[in-house]
Every structure is written in structure tokens, then in C-alpha cells.
Amino acid sequence: MIWNKHYECMEREELRKVQGERLQELVKRVYDAVPFYKMQLQKKGIEPGDIKDIEDLKKLPFTTKQDLRDNYPFGLFALPQSDIVRFHASSGTTGKPTVVGYTHNDIQMWSEVVARSLTMADVTKSDIIQVAYGYGLFTGGLGLHYGAEKVGASVIPISGGNTKKQLQLLEDFGSTVIACTPSYAAYLGESLEEEKIDPGKIKLRAGIFGAEPWTTEMRSQIEQLLGIKAFDIYGLTEIIGPGVSMECHFQRGMHIFEDHFIPEIINPETEEVLPYGELGELVFTTVTKEAMPLIRYRTRDLTRLHAETCECGRTLVRMEKCVGRSDDMLIIRGVNVFPSQVESVLLEMSETKPHYLIVVNRENNLDTLEIQVEVEEEFFSDEVKELEGLRQRIKSNISSTLGISAIIRLVEPGTIERSMGKAKRVVDNRNIQ
Ligand code: ADP
Ligand code: ZN
Numbered sequence: 016m017i018w019n020k021h022y023e024c025m026e027r028e029e030l031r032k033v034q035g036e037r038l039q040e041l042v043k044r045v046y047d048a049v050p051f052y053k054m055q056l057q058k059k060g061i062e063p064g065d066i067k068d069i070e071d072l073k074k075l076p077f078t079t080k081q082d083l084r085d086n087y088p089f090g091l092f093a094l095p096q097s098d099i100v101r102f103h104a105s106s107g108t109t110g111k112p113t114v115v116g117y118t119h120n121d122i123q124m125w126s127e128v129v130a131r132s133l134t135m136a137d138v139t140k141s142d143i144i145q146v147a148y149g150y151g152l153f154t155g156g157l158g159l160h161y162g163a164e165k166v167g168a169s170v171i172p173i174s175g176g177n178t179k180k181q182l183q184l185l186e187d188f189g190s191t192v193i194a195c196t197p198s199y200a201a202y203l204g205e206s207l208e209e210e211k212i213d214p215g216k217i218k219l220r221a222g223i224f225g226a227e228p229w230t231t232e233m234r235s236q237i238e239q240l241l242g243i244k245a246f247d248i249y250g251l252t253e254i255i256g257p258g259v260s261m262e263c264h265f266q267r268g269m270h271i272f273e274d275h276f277i278p279e280i281i282n283p284e285t286e287e288v289l290p291y292g293e294l295g296e297l298v299f300t301t302v303t304k305e306a307m308p309l310i311r312y313r314t315r316d317l318t319r320l321h322a323e324t325c326e327c328g329r330t331l332v333r334m335e336k337c338v339g340r341s342d343d344m345l346i347i348r349g350v351n352v353f354p355s356q357v358e359s360v361l362l363e364m365s366e367t368k369p370h371y372l373i374v375v376n377r378e379n380n381l382d383t384l385e386i387q388v389e390v391e392e393e394f395f396s397d398e399v400k401e402l403e404g405l406r407q408r409i410k411s412n413i414s415s416t417l418g419i420s421a422i423i424r425l426v427e428p429g430t431i432e433r434s435m436g437k438a439k440r441v442v443d444n445r446n447i448q
Contacts (some may be wrong), residue, residue, distance in 0.1 A: 018134035018166070018388070019127070022274045027322070030330065034277055034395065035068035037302035042075070043064045045308055047419065048093040051086055052094055052310065052387045072104045072277065072300060073288055077311045080113065088114040092307050099306055104152040105252035115165025116306040122161065124303055125255050128272045129162020132261035135270070135327075136221045136246045138192055140167030143218075145184060147195035147203075148226065149175040149436050155226050163259060168192070175199065176435035178206050189218045197229035197237060197245070198438035202368040204240025205428075219243050225250065225257055227437045228339050229356050232362030236369045245338060253312055254299050260334055267327045268333030275303045279311070279331060280320055283341055291322045296341060297334065315340045345375060345443065347382045350419045354440045360412045361388050366405055370431040375443045384421040386413065389428050 017023050025441050027035070032063065036341050045052040055076045056062075083091060093100070100119050104112040114366065117125065143164045148155030156174055157431040163170045171184055175195065181203060184190060195367045200222055207217070219241055225248035234245050237310065250257035250270050259276050260269035279288055280295040297314045317338045339353040346352070354373055360365045368389040376383045388409070394402050406423050413421045432439075 016137060016140075017328065018131040022272075023131060023270070023331055025274070025330060027330055031069045034273055034302060035070075037274075038072060038277070038300065039063075039066050039243070041300070041302050041308055041310070044092055045310065049091055051082065051091055055310075060194050063293055069277070072279070074309070075300075075310050077298065077313050078309050079241070079284065079313050080253075080315070083113040083120055084111055087111060089116070091309070092116050094118060094306055098166065101157075102152070102258060103157075103252055105156045112252060118305040121304055121306050122417060124275060125158060125258060126161040126165040128164040128255065128258035128275060130322065131272060132258050133159075133162055133166050133192075133223065135261050135263040136192070136244070137264075138163065138166055138168055138223075138225060139222070140169075140442065142168040142191045143171065144168045144190075144192040144194060145171045145173055145186055145190040147173055147181055147193060147199060147222050148257075149174055153436070154250070154252050155194075155196075155436075158250070158256035158258060159223065163194075178203065178435075179210075182210055182212060184207060186212060186216050191218050191244075192221045192223065193219060193241075194223040196226050196250075196434070196437055197224040197233055198227065198369075198434050200237045200241065200245070201233070202435075203391060204237060204416070207240070210256045214242055217242070221246060223248050223261075227305075227339050227383055228343075228360045230355055230362060231336070232359050233369055236362055248281065248332070249337070251314060251316075253309060254301055254314075255304065257301070262333075263325060263327040263329065267325060268321055268335045270325065270329050270331040270333055271320075272323075273331050276301055278320060278334065280318070282284075283313075283315075283317075291320050291332070294319050294338070297337075301343055317341055321397070345373075345441065347375060347384050348419055352417055353420070353442060354382070356417060357386060357413065358440075363384070364405075364409065364412070366390050367409075368428060370428075370433070371440065372431050373441045375445055377442070377445045384419060385424060387424045387426050387431060388423050389431055390425045392428055394425065395427055 046063045098118050099116040101117040146159045150156030221244050222245045237245050248261045250259040260271040262269045278299040279298040283296040297316045299312050299396045301308050318337045321333045339355050371388040374385040410423045
């Protein structure tokens with residue numbers, strides 16, 4: 016099923032034309048309405064009339080998270096407060112939160128892209144969807160909520176946390192779809208086991224998971240725990256929230272809704288635009304957003320784009336699962352390490368559980384990497400030798416994948432703190448010292 020065949024399956028040439036027209040109009044709009052953009056464009060010697068088609072996108076200046084912070088809270092808004100019907104803010108994982116605003120039309124557009132996303136997972140009005148993303152300033156809850164209502168599904172706006180209640184409603188209301196962070200999904204799955212809820216009583220068939228990086232190994236674990244098909248949804252507050260892209264049944268990357276969000280991949284150091292297929296930083300231009308449009312916003316998320324038509328019939332480009340944000344990357348003894356690489360190694364092994372923590376310390380000027388991972392209960396009652404054997408195997412897999420050695424600590428199930436929203440996987444003690 017496809018929610019909006021016209022835009023999701025448009026010939027690429029035609030789509031580029033639409034993008035070009037929208038881009039021209041956008042540049043005019045921000046030039047007149049946002050002093051920051053007027054200045055940025057003038058610095059580059061660009062007049063709105065210089066932008067004629069999509070090829071001209073690369074002439075435009077980039078916008079960074081720092082620009083948003085410098086203009087906190089409303090400096091980048093293109094419309095007065097009277098046109099704004101909603102505020103949201105990024106979770107502020109990295110410093111002061113960034114504030115975004117929406118007009119009535121922005122909320123409509125957001126609902127449309129989330130409706131397209133949910134349709135990729137076959138969500139229809141016959142579904143009951145439990146929205147277990149946080150409601151509030153965070154975009155996850157309300158974003159999914161409006162999109163789900165648009166497709167006509169019955170929404171349970173339970174928000175994040177309150178795990179016992181989540182399980183109770185899963186059972187009593189017969190939720191068929193759940194939306195939350197993948198780490199919370201893993202927690203719900205294990206709670207289901209712990210509470211000894213009969214899987215036969217649960218009607219769940221699909222999960223809409225995003226807001227944080229997760230690996231295909233994590234996907235398999237969640238699918239198994241909850242007995243569902245797990246879909247990846249991507250988004251960020253600055254661009255709109257969840258629904259910037261979403262994967263279809265074929266799961267060959269997430270289709271970006273390019274009629275609204277134009278993607279580019281750049282080399283983060285040189286800012287040069289890279290061709291499809293190359294790894295780099297994802298950049299978006301929001302061509303239809305009214306309240307706070309962004310030009311070439313640098314997401315800091317690292318991924319690749321693919322443009323071949325998908326088997327599902329959509330012509331929209333697909334982005335691969337994010338490797339992580341460039342600022343999530345740890346440099347340990349000079350080696351670049353992404354938490355997602357550690358996750359892949361750990362969860363490839365059947366003995367481990369999807370709960371782990373990466374701790375980085377500096378001792379005598381030397382970085383140390385410690386990985387704590389929960390393993391199945393039985394290992395702790397088994398002979399010590401088996402536990403040691405498993406520890407050694409993980410150690411050797413980590414060292415061959417990452418190229419550095421790590422201290423592996425196997426811990427009992429339930430030891431690592433559970434997250435109701437975005438998981439905190441890394442404790443880097445080096446900054447505090
Ligand atoms: P914050 O930046 O404070 O965490 P957001 O909630 O806007 O606030 O987070 C957006 C970020 O979350 C994205 O830039 C990306 O790094 C991450 N993210 C969102 N969805 C996914 C996903 N499906 N896979 C990987 N990372 C994701
Ligand atoms: Zn597809």
C-alpha cells in the first residue's frame with residue numbers, strides 16, 4: 016500500500032522539477048522573512064533570483080545546530096508568533112535544546128509524512144496503535160499520534176514509560192502496532208517474558224521504531240521478543256520530527272519524503288557534495304515548511320543514499336541505517352569507534368541480551384574501553400569456565416571488528432539501567448577529568 020502514489024512514485028525528473036520550484040520559492044521566502052538567512056545569502060553574494068532549479072541548491076550556505084543555538088529561541092522563524100500553532104524542542108542530548116515552531120499547514124504536512132510512513136508498515140484504520148514515544152516537547156509522541164489519526168488507526172496515547180500499564184493495554188486493548196524507541200521495545204519485550212504474559216494473548220504485529228540508532232542485530236532480537244516485524248523510522252526535530260524517512264517492507268533503507276525534505280550527502284570536512292552510494296553527513300533542505308524552514312541543515316548523521324527505484328514501486332531515495340551521529344563517534348586511542356559497531360558485535364552472539372553500556376576512561380594518559388553487557392541468566396549459575404569462555408569470545412570479536420582491545424564485563428540481566436526513551440549507551444569519563 017502506498018499513501019500518496021503521486022509523490023512517492025513520481026518520475027525522478029519530474030520530482031526534481033517540483034523540488035526546484037519549491038526551492039526557488041523557499042529562498043525568496045526566507046530572504047525576506049529571516050534576517051539570518053538574508054545575511055547568509057548576502058555573504059555568498061546570492062540573490063533569490065539566482066536560484067532557478069534544483070541544481071542551484073549547492074550554491075546555498077549550510078545551516079548548523081550552532082546557528083540554531085545562536086538564534087535561540089525564535090530567531091530563525093519565518094513567521095510571527097500569531098501563525099505558530101505548536102512548539103517542540105529537541106531532546107537536548109547535546110546542550111541547549113533547539114526550539115522549532117509549526118504552522119497549521121506544517122502540522123498537516125507532518126501528519127501527511129507520518130501517514131505515508133505508517134502505510135509502509137501496512138498500518139490502516141483496522142489497527143490499534145500504542146504510541147509509546149514520549150509526548151511533550153519531544154516530537155516522537157505527537158508526531159506519530161497525528162499521522163496515525165490521519166490514517167484512521169485507533170490511537171492509544173500512552174506516551175513513554177509506565178511499563179506495567181503498557182503491557183496491560185497491549186493485552187486488554189489488543190494493540191496491533193507499537194511505536195517507541197528500539198531500546199524501549201527491547202525492554203518491553205523482556206518485561207513481557209518476565210510478567211509471564213502469554214504471547215498468544217498479544218495481537219502485536221508491527222513496531223515503528225526510531226529516534227536513536229539501532230542495528231539489524233537489535234532488530235532481530237526485538238522481532239523475536241515481541242513476535243513482530245520491526246520497521247525503522249527516522250527524523251529529527253529541526254526538520255520536522257519523525258517521518259523524514261521510513262523503510263518499506265523490503266527494508267532496503269528508509270525512503271526520504273523528498274518532495275518536502277531534499278537530502279544531500281556531504282563530506283563533513285570539506286563540505287563537498289558526494290554522489291549516491293558514498294558515506295557522509297546527511298543534509299536536508301525543507302522546501303515546504305512554513306514556520307521554520309531550514310536551508311541545507313547539517314544533521315551530523317552519517318549515512319549513504321541510494322536512488323534506484325525500490326521493489327515497492329517508490330522512486331524516493333533511500334537512506335541506509337545511520338551509522339551514528341558524527342558527534343557520537345568516540346575516538347579511543349586514536350581509533351574511531353561508533354557505539355553501533357559495538358552493538359553489532361554484541362548482539363550477533365545469541366548469549367547476549369540487547370542491553371549494554373560503553374564506558375570510556377582515561378588512566379595514566381591511556382584511554383580504556385570497557386563494555387558491560389547483560390548475558391542470559393544461566394551463565395551465572397553455570398560453571399565459571401563457560402562465563403570466562405564467553406567473555407573471551409566477545410573480547411576477541413570486539414578487537415577484530417574495532418581494532419582495539421576492550422575490557423568486557425558480563426553482567427546479570429537487569430543490571431543495566433533501562434531507558435523509557437532514547438537509551439544512553441555511552442559514559443565517557445574523559446571529559447570530566
Ligand atoms: P536530539 O538531537 O536532542 O537527540 P531529536 O529527537 O531531534 O533530538 O533527535 C534526532 C536524532 O535522533 C537524529 O538526528 C538521529 O541522530 C537520531 N535518530 C532519529 N531516528 C533515528 C533512526 N531511525 N536511526 C538512527 N538514528 C536516529
Ligand atoms: Zn521501498
